[in-house]
Amino acid sequence: MIDTHAPSQNDVYLDMRNRLISGAFSPGQKLMPNRLKADYNTSASTIREILFRMSCEGFVDFQEQRGFRCPQSSEQKLLELTHLRILLECEGAAGSIRNGDVEWEAQLNASHHKLAHIESKMKSSDDITPFVTVWSRSDWEFHRTLLSACGSSLLIETHKGIYDRFRQQVVSELRTFGFRAETIPEHKAILDAALQRDIPGCTKAIEDHLRVYRDHVAGKVQGFSAG
Amino acid sequence: MIDTHAPSQNDVYLDMRNRLISGAFSPGQKLMPNRLKADYNTSASTIREILFRMSCEGFVDFQEQRGFRCPQSSEQKLLELTHLRILLECEGAAGSIRNGDVEWEAQLNASHHKLAHIESKMKSSDDITPFVTVWSRSDWEFHRTLLSACGSSLLIETHKGIYDRFRQQVVSELRTFGFRAETIPEHKAILDAALQRDIPGCTKAIEDHLRVYRDHVAGKVQGFSAG
DNA sequence: TTTTCAAGAAATCACGAAATTTTTGTATAT
């Protein structure tokens, strides 16, 4: 956003959404159109409109006459988000396993390869922060590809919304962005089961991958650090 | 909307949403703020903002620089909506069965009683149109109550969004609003299984209740008329 | 110290006009 030209509404939308998801605002923080307009070289009305849009999707809280706020994080929210993400992701993966062709297998392989590459570098690194942005994108790319052949664009869209809100919560609660050393074998297990067309196995692998967030909430897990 | 005073933004939102769901606009029809503002005695900007909100929820289509449209109906959409509705409703019902207390049982009984009352009147009536509005509300109330004790407000909200879009599609494809004579025993089966805390049975009853829309799409069912 | 209240500051909301883009209709050329 250095260009002096006014960016398109959609650019602003995408950037704001990204900032929200990646924890650029602290939970509960007020999001004021009059302040934000400076960041994008547009008017307050435009920002307001965009904030409004995002409040429907759950990325910002909105109260009439009280403006917009970055959503408060809570364990309950993360629990519900995890629960729903598991449900949608298992259903979508099952669909892809049933319908996916060789092209899908290839794409899944490719996205996992990139993800594994980054994750192995992160594992052997003290500070993961420089990787976090790329890893985030790769993790999404892998999970997105997993569902991409399920045949239901509605399921895919719904899952994306939940996935992003899940990420938003994880970032604000765990400053690791959700990366753990264990994600490496977990992602591998998902990939293998999917390529073997093993629906129950894939379902289980996805549950195992995300179960940790449920347990975290339930207070059963202490360590969340990477490495 | 006869009052000359400007209604609150939320009133307009609710009414527009209702019109969209109940088929007041034909699929593909343009939704222009400049036209619509007359219906509500507000400005075009307000209408625009509301339309934006609803585009996030999927009740209207939006294209940049091209405005808003009532969504095109398609069999594929109904299929995907049905699929997702089954998934969410089964999961939510299972949660309610696990967590629901006596109060939940009572509410479920009450909402089913009202629903059954209307449906029996509709069954013995030639023209169902006068009942359609009340029936719609009752059907929603029953299914909402079914999930109300599941413990996840996120699941409830997500389900509501899908339910409403499902209804929107059904209305535009089948002018019966989705009522069939068979819904009466189907609703009863759902109620009974839920009260017996029979999760597999309830899941199956829900699937049986909604399966007909899948089959309709697949061309396996001809008659959709009520009675 | 805590609570109440009022005045000032700040933010939100609805509105309509200006600017941009798309669509429509007509004339011209191939």
Add this chain to the structure above:
DNA sequence: ATATACAAAAATTTCGTGATTTCTTGAAAA
């Protein structure tokens, strides 16, 4: 007759303003 170019009309998007509401501040009373 079809296609292209151009102009007029219509619709969409953006943005600044004023009215209304909410939030903050600080002094007075309990």
